[in-house]
Amino acid sequence: MKRYIIEQKLKSVAAFLVIIILLPYVVSVFVNGADVTAGDSRGSFYVKVKVPDTQEADGVVEIGWTEYLAGVLAKEMPVDYGEEAMKAQAVIVRTQIYRELENSEDKILTMGYLSREEMQKQWKSEEAEENYEKYVRAVEQTDDTVLMYGEGYAWTPFHQSSCGKTRSASEVIGTEEYPYVAVRECPADKEAGDEVQVFTFSYSEIQEKCRDFLVAAADGEQAEKGYSFADFEIKAYDSAGYVSELRIGDTVCTGDQFRDALSLPSSAFSFSEPAEEEQGNDKELAIKITTTGNGHGMGMSLWTAEKMDEEGKTFEEILSFFFEGTEMRKDIQETELY
Numbered sequence: 001m002k003r004y005i006i007e008q009k010l011k012s013v014a015a016f017l018v019i020i021i022l023l024p025y026v027v028s029v030f031v032n033g034a035d036v037t038a039g040d041s042r043g044s045f046y047v048k049v050k051v052p053d054t055q056e057a058d059g060v061v062e063i064g065w066t067e068y069l070a071g072v073l074a075k076e077m078p079v080d081y082g083e084e085a086m087k088a089q090a091v092i093v094r095t096q097i098y099r100e101l102e103n104s105e106d107k108i109l110t111m112g113y114l115s116r117e118e119m120q121k122q123w124k125s126e127e128a129e130e131n132y133e134k135y136v137r138a139v140e141q142t143d144d145t146v147l148m149y150g151e152g153y154a155w156t157p158f159h160q161s162s163c164g165k166t167r168s169a170s171e172v173i174g175t176e177e178y179p180y181v182a183v184r185e186c187p188a189d190k191e192a193g194d195e196v197q198v199f200t201f202s203y204s205e206i207q208e209k210c211r212d213f214l215v216a217a218a219d220g221e222q223a224e225k226g227y228s229f230a231d232f233e234i235k236a237y238d239s240a241g242y243v244s245e246l247r248i249g250d251t252v253c254t255g256d257q258f259r260d261a262l263s264l265p266s267s268a269f270s271f272s273e274p275a276e277e278e279q280g281n282d283k284e285l286a287i288k289i290t291t292t293g294n295g296h297g298m299g300m301s302l303w304t305a306e307k308m309d310e311e312g313k314t315f316e317e318i319l320s321f322f323f324e325g326t327e328m329r330k331d332i333q334e335t336e337l338y
Contacts, residue, residue: 048108060108063115069094070135071113076158077302079123079131082309085302086138088318091328092156092300094139095146099153147319147326149180154326157181159295161192161303163268165240166322169298172238172256180325181298183240188307189293197265197291200274202284203227206248210261215251229287232271242268242297256296266293299323 046062063071069090077089093111101107119128147154155169155178169181189195203226207214227249235252236245243255255267274288300322308318316328 048106049113050108050110063113066136066139067116068109068113069097069139070132071115071119072097072111073135073138074114074119074131075112079134081302081306083134083138083141084313084315084318085305085309086135087142087315088300088305089158089302090138090142091145091147091315091319092158094142094144095153095156098146099155102153142315143330145328145330147323148329149178149326154178154180154323155299156323157296157299159293159297159299159301161189161195161294162186162297162301163241163266163293164190165297166299166301167238167240167242167297171240171244172242172296172298180323182324184301184322186301186304189301189303192294192303194265194294195292199262199264199289199291200286201262201289202286203231204284206262206287210248210251210253210258212261213251213253213257214248228285229271229273232287234271240268240297241292242266262289264289264291266291266295266297268292268297 045065047065047068048060049063049068050059051061052059072093073086073090076093077086081089097109097111100109100111114122116128116132119132122128123131147156149155157169159166164185164187166182166184166186168183169178170176201209207227231247231249233247234243234245234255235247236243238244243258246253246255246258248258255269258264259267259269269289269291272288272290274286300318305318305322308321313321319326319328
């Protein structure tokens with residue numbers, strides 16, 4: 001009897017070891033199909049990534065899963081951010097990648113990342129390795145954790161800093177599909193670096209950059225006449241304080257259209273006329289635009305996530321704040337977070 005019990009225990013241990021050994025491959029099949037290449041320097045697996053500047057004929061390279069996630073994280077989040085904020089971002093990035101894979105027929109990823117070589121150029125050799133390991137820890141310590149909404153992967157947008165509040169997806173993109181991307185108070189964002197920025201554009205510059213949606217572009221008389229300060233009117237703001245409706249001459253557009261056309265850091269902006277000494281050397285009439293925040297303003301503010309980290313909040317608490325109503329799930333087991 002005792003011998004039978006010992007044999008059963010040995011079988012259980014052997015089965016457990018087999019599961020541990022095969023787990024990376026099982027996960028890789030789920031993520032990238034059965035033809036994925038198993039194994040890399042960290043015991044992970046490889047994924048296919050579209051890289052614009054690669055010498056490969058099809059522009060696709062294979063990179064270790066952990067290395068890729070760490071590289072995406074490095075591209076999006078400053079290395080001096082705290083561990084919990086970084087882990088929250090790791091979950092967001094992983095969720096975005098899984099969501100992309102789910103909707104991709106060829107299972108080729110397109111999200112930009114920093115390669116090990118690029119990190120070496122960005123930081124000194126010793127720092128590069130240390131920084132890389134910090135990003136890897138954030139990936140490994142969150143394991144295979146993602147955010148889910150219902151039976152699908154949640155949409156997890158993020159930005160550098162808001163204007164003091166994050167934005168509602170229903171207001172910005174006009175859908176109730178993402179109720180968890182809602183207005184959140186982020187007063188700490190007002191202290192963020194480059195929170196307030198000032199730009200000066202000539203009216204002709206704006207006319208050129210916004211030509212795709214300006215009525216004046218198709219109206220010869222108005223186009224010839226040009227614009228003045230009186231032609232710029234903010235007509236409405238959303239509930240977070242971002243410009244939702246703007247009039248330029250006879251054209252009504254969104255604040256996001258204007259922001260994208262002029263490559264502004266935020267669509268929370270205001271207009272003013274520059275002082276005479278602020279005008280360009282050619283004295284062409286110009287308008288001053290003051291922006292607040294950095295990014296589209298939806299989802300998680302990286303700046304506030306870092307401040308929450310400094311206050312002792314965990315990555316689960318950070319994600320719960322920004323994406324209330326989603327669930328955190330890890331591997332096969334589903335753990336309800338909210």
